Amino acid sequence: MKRPSARTVLGNGLQVVVVEAPGAPLAEIRLVVPYALTDPREASVRELLAARLGTGSATRDRQAVADRTADLGAELSTVVTVEQLLLSASVLSEGLEGTLELLGDLLVRPAYRDLPPSAGPSAGPSAGPSAGPAAAPAPRPAGPRTALRRAVLTHAFGPHPLAAEPAPPSPVTTDELYALHRRAVVPAGSVLLVMTGAAPGHVLQLVTEHLGPWTGGPSGLTLPPFRRAEPTPGRLALHHPGVGQALLLTAGPAVPSTDPGHAALHLARLVLGGHSSSRLTQRLRERHALAYAVSADLRENAAGSWLEIECAGAPGTADRMAAEVTDVLRELADDGPTPRETERVRRYAAGFTRFALATRAEEASALAGFAARGMDVDWLPAYAEVLGAVTRSQVAEAAAGFLQPSRTLTATIDDDQEGTTR
Template identity: 80%
Template sequence: MKRPWVRTTLGNGLQVVVVEAPGAPLAELRLVVPYALTDPREAAARELLAARLGTSSTTRDRQAVADRTADLGAELSTVVTVEQLLLSVSVLSEGLEGTLELLGDLLIRPAHRDLPAAPPPSPRPAGPRTALRRAVLTHAFGPHPLAAAPPPPRAVTTDDLYAFHRRAVVPAGSVLLVMTGADPDRVLRLVAEHLGPWTGGPSGLTLPPFGRTAPAPGRLALRHPGADQALLLTAGPAVPSTGPGHAALHLAQLVLGGHASSRLTRRLRERHALAYAVSAALRENAAGSWLEVECAGAPGTADRLAAEAADVLRELAEDGPTPQEAERARRYAAGFTRFALATRAEEASALAGFAARGVDVDWLPAYAEAVGGVTHAEVAAACRAFLQPEKTLLATADGSGRTAGNEGRAGNEGQEGKA
């Protein structure tokens, strides 16, 4: 559903979005902070800060913050993605002002006490899935922070953590979304009062774009001794979610592998019993967008998985989906849209994500209408444009020794990968 909303930017650069939810017993707050790992040397401080953010300030220790949160009837959590830090608060409506005061205290006057004295233990070598994903992103788009291996762990000092907090947790470039039944003008005044003194930024912690806008196609095979399954991962061309033609591509992706009766599922699981996990998804972040197929099967089946997936791509590119498949995908997309907004907490998180991308917070309802208007011919055209296997990088990882044929071919360059 579309809700009334207002959007403004404070003098410190913080974007504030207030979404009206009349009668809501809870207020939902979502603070989205750019938090991409752009410098591997900051990895340890980035991880530690995310774990400690919101736990104490110079005026409140950890217990005092917990007591104040309980008094307000609030729940606070922090989630980190490849490009953002999301701080979420659900609070009783009458506790909104107290929550904004607490949030301002934690952001403006952080306290990082009792840091670990020793560096964390060295991570185990990357597993086959992680190694394959890094290889796919590198071969498809070129070297990029998303595909970089983590640096060796090191101890983080108090000075390190405060310095990174000052750089990363800043208002300029961040977005605060408040979904509440309170008067929007009053909410904006409260936000300005408690978060207006917050300073700093922008941090520059945003993902750089990929070196290539479309993935380099080809075939890549990695050997990962000891792997207990065969993996397939692809990268194909796509269009951003705000770009023309995305709705048709979304339906094409669902026909390909987005639900239980998709082409890939029927071919790889039901007909040939090759894979026990099959999916296709549209991936998107600040670096770029791509169409991804991911499958897992028994060891020794990697080449067969790749061949069958390429056949399914080719069939859809050449013949398109049936009208029944397109309509089934449309119904699935409409149902998923409603599910994504099923609760106010989920709705607030989704809307905050839209706001952070710079689009209207009511983008999803408008997108649902766009999906409903996509014709069968438009879905077929999207299949022709985006699902051709010749435009796709098909990569596999297997632990059963050398796969049969095609090992290590990526584009026109023969190379064997060993994860």
């Protein structure tokens, strides 16, 4: 369903999208800030800032923020992805202005005084070099899945921040937190989406009043494109003692969701491995019992687009899984889907697009993501119509063009094989 919306850019560079939701008891607020880890050395300060952002300002401590949030009937949360920092707020409609005021206070006048116990004496925004260092987040050793993913991305596309190993956790000073906030948590390059029943003009006035004083940016914390637009194909086999299972991961060519050919590729991907009746699931799990987890997904971010197959099975099965995956890819690329498969995945895709917008909170998050990528907020409903118009021959053409094993990097990690590349 197409929703009425208004879109503008404030004088500080903040893009604002207001989506009307008449009669909605809640207002949904989503702030998307570019926040990619472009420098592995900043991993600790980046994680700590994200954990502490929203817990206090120069005028409110943690308890005051919690009390104000409760008074407004609001819920605040922060999520960090490989690309972005997402601040979300759900609030009773009458609390919209108060929540925007609180959000502006946290962004314009941040205070990172609420640091871990090992941080030493607390300091406010004017903290100097004497402020004690905060404990970095607990280290998360890279497991076999992470090691495999980094190897695949590096081999397929070349060295890139997505595949870089973060620096070991290190103490973080308050000076570093404030410096990163000034550089990264900025309006220019960020997108604010508000979904509410209030009139867009009134909402824009409130946003301008409370977030207009926020300054800075753009931060530059965006993912650079991959060195290679298409993955380098081949076979990569890694050895990881004690992994306890066999893992497979692929990287194949793809196109972004805004490309006219994306819908057909999306359906081809679903036939391949996007649901319980897909070819990979039937072959690897049901017929041969080689894998207990099978999926195929289209990955997309500012770095690029790629088709990814992921499987997990018992130790010692990596080579057999790789062989079966290669066969399934080749068969689907050569012969295309059956009419029944095409119709099944078309219905599945249409249902999934409706499910993605099932609640106002989910819809707001999805629309904010579209807006942050420069897409129309009504992209998903329009995409559902495009999916319904894709023909079987178009799906077959996409399969022939993108699923050939000769264009895919297939990588495995297992207990029972030596690390080799071929």
